[in-house]
Amino acid sequence: MFAGMLPILLGVILLTGLILEVLPVDKVSGWFGKNVLLDSVVGATFGSISAGHPLTSYVLGGELLTQGISLVAVTALLVSWVTVGSIQFPAEAIMLGRRFALYRNLICFIFSILIAVLTVATMKLFA
Amino acid sequence: MTNKGVVFLFIVIGLYILTLLIEAEIALNALTFSGKLLYQILPVLLLIFVLIFVSNLLIKPDWVRVNVGKGSGLRGWIVAVIGGILSVGPIYVWYALLKDLQAKGMRTALIAAFLYNRGIKLPLLPLMIHYFGGIYTLILAIYMTLFSLLSGILLEKILERRGTL
Numbered sequence: 001m002f003a004g005m006l007p008i009l010l011g012v013i014l015l016t017g018l019i020l021e022v023l024p025v026d027k028v029s030g031w032f033g034k035n036v037l038l039d040s041v042v043g044a045t046f047g048s049i050s051a052g053h054p055l056t057s058y059v060l061g062g063e064l065l066t067q068g069i070s071l072v073a074v075t076a077l078l079v080s081w082v083t084v085g086s087i088q089f090p091a092e093a094i095m096l097g098r099r100f101a102l103y104r105n106l107i108c109f110i111f112s113i114l115i116a117v118l119t120v121a122t123m124k125l126f127a
Numbered sequence: 128m129t130n131k132g133v134v135f136l137f138i139v140i141g142l143y144i145l146t147l148l149i150e151a152e153i154a155l156n157a158l159t160f161s162g163k164l165l166y167q168i169l170p171v172l173l174l175i176f177v178l179i180f181v182s183n184l185l186i187k188p189d190w191v192r193v194n195v196g197k198g199s200g201l202r203g204w205i206v207a208v209i210g211g212i213l214s215v216g217p218i219y220v221w222y223a224l225l226k227d228l229q230a231k232g233m234r235t236a237l238i239a240a241f242l243y244n245r246g247i248k249l250p251l252l253p254l255m256i257h258y259f260g261g262i263y264t265l266i267l268a269i270y271m272t273l274f275s276l277l278s279g280i281l282l283e284k285i286l287e288r289r290g291t292l
Contacts, residue, residue, distance in 0.1 A: 005223040007132040009172075010165075011139040012219045017161030018142060021153050054248055062258045079271065082246035088219045094131045095222035096229065096238065099291045100282070104239050107278045115270045122266050 008091045015087050016051045023050065028060065032069045039073035044112045047080030048105075049087070057081040071123070075116035083108040171216030179224050191231040199234065207237040207279070208272060211244025218245055235286060236279030243275035 028046055032039045047057065061074040084105050085092060092101035147154040195203045214221060225238050247268055248255075255264045 004132060007136040008222075009219060011132070011136040012217075013165050013168075014136075014139045014143065014157075014161045016164060017157040017159075018139075018146065018154075020160060021157040022146075054251055055254060058251070058254055058258045075267065079246065079267070082248070083243055083271075085218055088217075090135050091219045091222055094135065095226045097291065099286060099289060100235065100238075103285050104242065104278070104282050107239075107281055108243065111274045111278060115267070115274055118270055119263070119267050122270075123263060126262050 005095070008094055012088055012091045015090075019049070019051055019087055029064055029067050029069065032064070032073060036070045036072050039070055040076040040113045040116055043069075043073035043075075043077035043116070044080040044084075044109055047077040047082075047112065048084035048109055050081055051085075051087040054078075054082050070120075072116045072120045075119050076112050079115050080109060080112035083112060168216055168220060171220055174216070175220045175224060179227060182224065182227060186228075186231065191228055191233055195228065195233045195237050197232070197234050199237070203234060203237050204240065204276060204279075207240040208244050208275060211241040211275065212247045212249060214241070214245055218242065221245070234283070236283035238279075239282045240275045240279035243278050244272065246275075247271055 031042050031046065050057070057078050061078050064074050064077070065071065086105070089101055089105060092104075143154050143158070146157070193199060193202075195206055199206070221242075225233070225241065229235070229238060252264060252268075255267075259267075
């Protein structure tokens with residue numbers, strides 16, 4: 001089992017390195033506009049294709065907030081960053097099944113936006 | 128599974144060769160980063176290896192059926208949620224153990240809930256509180272835990288309808 005997993009693991013690690021090198025994390029603020037709903041989708045999409053340490057998403061999220069990006073969009077980014085795994089998708093599909101991986105990631109993507117909206121709405125109750 | 132894994136690895140190597148031809152610096156930087164990443168996750172890989180070894184020795188299908196199987200009920204959800212939150216390292220190193228438990232009868236909904244709860248990073252909570260505040264962090268963690276259960280239930284229902292389970 002473990003030996004069979006090694007090429008998949010090595011593939012994901014190499015792919016993570018390549019994506020992180022190609023993806024312009026520092027230029028991501030330019031992707032956002034002022035539409036909260038659209039920004040949430042952009043945030044969730046960016047979080048989904050990112051593979052760095054969650055700490056990076058906190059720093060990035062904090063920076064986006066100071067640039068005026070909505071908390072809903074930033075939350076969608078934070079949640080999808082840790083729940084959706086586009087780069088790990090091939091490994092997940094091989095190990096746990098293609099449909100499992102496809103539907104799980106789709107559900108997580110939609111949930112990241114839902115959670116973002118609910119979190120911010122609940123925050124307003126405490127404000 | 129091994130063949131698919133080797134094909135996947137070769138595709139990634141192909142991407143590296145392509146990148147090397149287009150812009151060698153990107154490929155070399157990516158390779159350096161990947162090497163560091165591999166070095167960082169080696170302890171977790173060792174942990175997973177030990178866990179798989181122990182699970183093959185000790186965890187029998189009966190244990191899986193009672194604790195995380197179809198009839199595990201509330202106990203199964205608790206094991207999946209706490210297990211997901213406490214698990215460390217990158218998500219992909221856990222696939223092998225979950226595949227192993229899946230083969231022994233672990234419920235699909237619980238695998239999904241386990242993977243979702245990996246999004247709650249206990250050691251990083253103080254940093255999240257620092258960046259976004261305590262109330263925000265608490266609310267987000269509660270919603271993520273609740274939605275982990277929903278994601279498991281929903282995924283299981285979809286796969287059942289599609290005839291995958």
